[in-house]
Amino acid sequence: MSNLFKATLLLGCLLWQSAGLAGDTGWLTSPRNDHAKVRLQADRSTPDHTRILLEVALESGWKTYWHSPGEGGIAPQILWDGPVGDFQWHWPTPRPFEVAGLSTQGYDEAVRFPLSLSYPAGQPLTGTLRLSTCSNVCILTDYPFTLAVDGQAPAGFDFAWAQAMSTLPQPLPADTRVALGYQHNQLQLRAERADGWQAPSLFIDALEGAEFGKPVIDVQGNTLIARVPVSDGWQGDAPDLRGQRLGLLLASGEQAWQTSATIAGPLALPTQGHSLFWLLGAALLGGLILNLMPCVLPVLALKLGTVLQQQECEQRQVRKQFLAASAGILASFWVLAAMSSLLRATQGAVGWGIQFQSAGFIGFMVAVTLLFCANLLGLFEIRLPSSLSTRLATRGGNGLGGHFLQGSFATLLATPCSAPFLGTAVAFALAAPLGQLWLIFTALGLGMSLPWLLVAALPRLALWLPKPGRWMGHLRILLGLMMLGSSLWLASLLGNHLGSTATGWLMAAMVLLLLVGILWRYGIRGATLALALSALIGGALLLGGALTAKGSGGVDRVAWQPLSEQAIADALAQNKRVFVDVTADWCVTCKANKYNVLLRDEVQSALSAPDVVALRGDWSRPNDAISAFLRQRGAAAVPFNQIYGPGLPEGEILSPLLDKADLLIVLKKAGLIQPASQF
Numbered sequence: 001m002s003n004l005f006k007a008t009l010l011l012g013c014l015l016w017q018s019a020g021l022a023g024d025t026g027w028l029t030s031p032r033n034d035h036a037k038v039r040l041q042a043d044r045s046t047p048d049h050t051r052i053l054l055e056v057a058l059e060s061g062w063k064t065y066w067h068s069p070g071e072g073g074i075a076p077q078i079l080w081d082g083p084v085g086d087f088q089w090h091w092p093t094p095r096p097f098e099v100a101g102l103s104t105q106g107y108d109e110a111v112r113f114p115l116s117l118s119y120p121a122g123q124p125l126t127g128t129l130r131l132s133t134c135s136n137v138c139i140l141t142d143y144p145f146t147l148a149v150d151g152q153a154p155a156g157f158d159f160a161w162a163q164a165m166s167t168l169p170q171p172l173p174a175d176t177r178v179a180l181g182y183q184h185n186q187l188q189l190r191a192e193r194a195d196g197w198q199a200p201s202l203f204i205d206a207l208e209g210a211e212f213g214k215p216v217i218d219v220q221g222n223t224l225i226a227r228v229p230v231s232d233g234w235q236g237d238a239p240d241l242r243g244q245r246l247g248l249l250l251a252s253g254e255q256a257w258q259t260s261a262t263i264a265g266p267l268a269l270p271t272q273g274h275s276l277f278w279l280l281g282a283a284l285l286g287g288l289i290l291n292l293m294p295c296v297l298p299v300l301a302l303k304l305g306t307v308l309q310q311q312e313c314e315q316r317q318v319r320k321q322f323l324a325a326s327a328g329i330l331a332s333f334w335v336l337a338a339m340s341s342l343l344r345a346t347q348g349a350v351g352w353g354i355q356f357q358s359a360g361f362i363g364f365m366v367a368v369t370l371l372f373c374a375n376l377l378g379l380f381e382i383r384l385p386s387s388l389s390t391r392l393a394t395r396g397g398n399g400l401g402g403h404f405l406q407g408s409f410a411t412l413l414a415t416p417c418s419a420p421f422l423g424t425a426v427a428f429a430l431a432a433p434l435g436q437l438w439l440i441f442t443a444l445g446l447g448m449s450l451p452w453l454l455v456a457a458l459p460r461l462a463l464w465l466p467k468p469g470r471w472m473g474h475l476r477i478l479l480g481l482m483m484l485g486s487s488l489w490l491a492s493l494l495g496n497h498l499g500s501t502a503t504g505w506l507m508a509a510m511v512l513l514l515l516v517g518i519l520w521r522y523g524i525r526g527a528t529l530a531l532a533l534s535a536l537i538g539g540a541l542l543l544g545g546a547l548t549a550k551g552s553g554g555v556d557r558v559a560w561q562p563l564s565e566q567a568i569a570d571a572l573a574q575n576k577r578v579f580v581d582v583t584a585d586w587c588v589t590c591k592a593n594k595y596n597v598l599l600r601d602e603v604q605s606a607l608s609a610p611d612v613v614a615l616r617g618d619w620s621r622p623n624d625a626i627s628a629f630l631r632q633r634g635a636a637a638v639p640f641n642q643i644y645g646p647g648l649p650e651g652e653i654l655s656p657l658l659d660k661a662d663l664l665i666v667l668k669k670a671g672l673i674q675p676a677s678q679f
Helices: 002-020 157-165 276-290 297-309 315-345 359-376 388-393 401-414 422-431 434-457 459-463 470-492 500-522 525-547 565-573 588-598 601-607 624-632 660-670
Strands: 028-030 033-046 049-058 063-070 077-080 085-089 095-099 102-108 110-118 125-134 138-147 177-183 186-192 200-204 216-220 223-231 245-252 255-264 577-583 612-618 640-645 648-653
Touching: 028 138, 033 125, 033 138, 033 157, 049 063, 049 102, 049 125, 049 157, 063 200, 095 200, 110 157, 177 245, 186 245, 200 216, 200 223, 276 422, 276 434, 315 401, 315 434, 359 401, 359 470, 359 500, 401 434, 422 434, 470 500, 565 577, 565 612, 565 640, 577 588, 577 624, 577 660, 588 601, 588 660, 601 612, 601 660, 612 624, 640 660, 648 660
Parallel strands: 177 255, 577 612
Antiparallel strands: 028 033, 033 049, 049 110, 063 102, 063 125, 077 125, 085 110, 095 102, 125 138, 177 186, 186 223, 200 245, 216 223, 245 255, 577 640, 640 648
């Protein structure tokens, strides 16, 4: 009897243990894979709803995959033996991996997946877990399982479930803005978050026909910028992804959010690959180089003329004057920063020098430069009635307002020039957070102010001029003629707005007005100056005509075509090379590139080759298409030159100051077809 009692008691214990563990498979292994083990636990939380915890434990160095594995791997899946309803697989935040040059997304060591489904009561739940695990090799393993979900939940299930759910990404907060863009074989992302980003990572859902590579992530202030290479999975060109909806997972530190967004056209992204400190240095250097550009020389001449008029200045007074001019430069750059901020807030076009697309602004600059010219020629020795033009043109006595305006005027005249480093800094600033935009423009202003600040620190530099004499009058006339040249050049820019005839009459009236002023001011003595001025202008016109005469070396023989994205794509589809030139009549650097490089015989011959398509965009007047073209390439200034070809399918951007040898080398490289990838 006692033996029967003991057997019954043992059987009852076994039955009780079986009932208690009915919702737990225990650790499942496979003889084909001793690097991983899995475990499933289940609990029927409601009559129609079942929760399952899938736990995967991996040996060190092994991993499994997220629901979008990336460039390699297979996501885990369950093959159910019977029908189940409302099955949901919840995916914790993964980690990025890179193996043999392939970018993948998944988990290592241990991970718990919360699963949920609807399943009728009274039946065991059976299926097979198919798990891909990889190290140097990959193993695909099947784990059959059976779960009796109607019994008691495993001990600690609720706690384990809550812990697993806490590893899931959350919905994207309303204060985080995400934008997606696409250009040739590259997905672009810009995400702005008030709290910034700490050790960010990006995970991307799969899209049919496209394979995403390793994201290149850059954090600039509160903005996250990501560029993701895209292919068709066979190292070929990816399909056009614009207009498709794409799921994303963004992580920052221990936080992660999931969202989706529609892929638009290329985004206006800051320049890639440079830290803020590097860009501040580039802005400082770019502003300094502006002083060497021809745009600023007339104002430096004006400042020299001011010093000549005040030979008896003390060092303290000279220091104040140049500090005032430096303040004018900085204030003008802050005005440009404010204008850029306003235009960006109102979705307007922003760029370096775009104010010269306005006929009103050009007319204002013509009037100011003409008044400065008259001042240097001595036509305004008596103050005129109070007006802004009078205050600009008069000598100003000991007041500092005129010197402040000279610095401001120098900044305005500098904007048609694009110097090395300047375009990179401005392009970054115009797409960066507002705080960084103002920081970059401040650095530009400080860079341009450096020569002026040097004189303020060492006033003797401005007092090293020879003693007053007749030479001063001759030098002032020369400086006045330089300023007149600037005025006539600015007036010529009105040809795009007024027409060539009206512009010609305007320029003639400007010269005639000066000649009359000279004769009125100096009488017979001024006749010599008037004749010299007329001869100089006539010689300049004859020289310009000779340079552009038919058959001369200055003729552009290249068959330029209108610039467009479609034209680039069509040329590349035909395995042709593409030379892109974005220019503007008001861009002095563009003119220098044209006469020093683009009109050279070797370059003309190269750009006229049968397999070269030359595309030109004219930004002299506002043009939304060209503005968008520049933004897509992270550019904010002209000149802009880029070369495409079979050897350069992504294009290579050239320096703002073109070099003939570099241009020809890159153009040759663009024609070299890249060898096919080896697998």
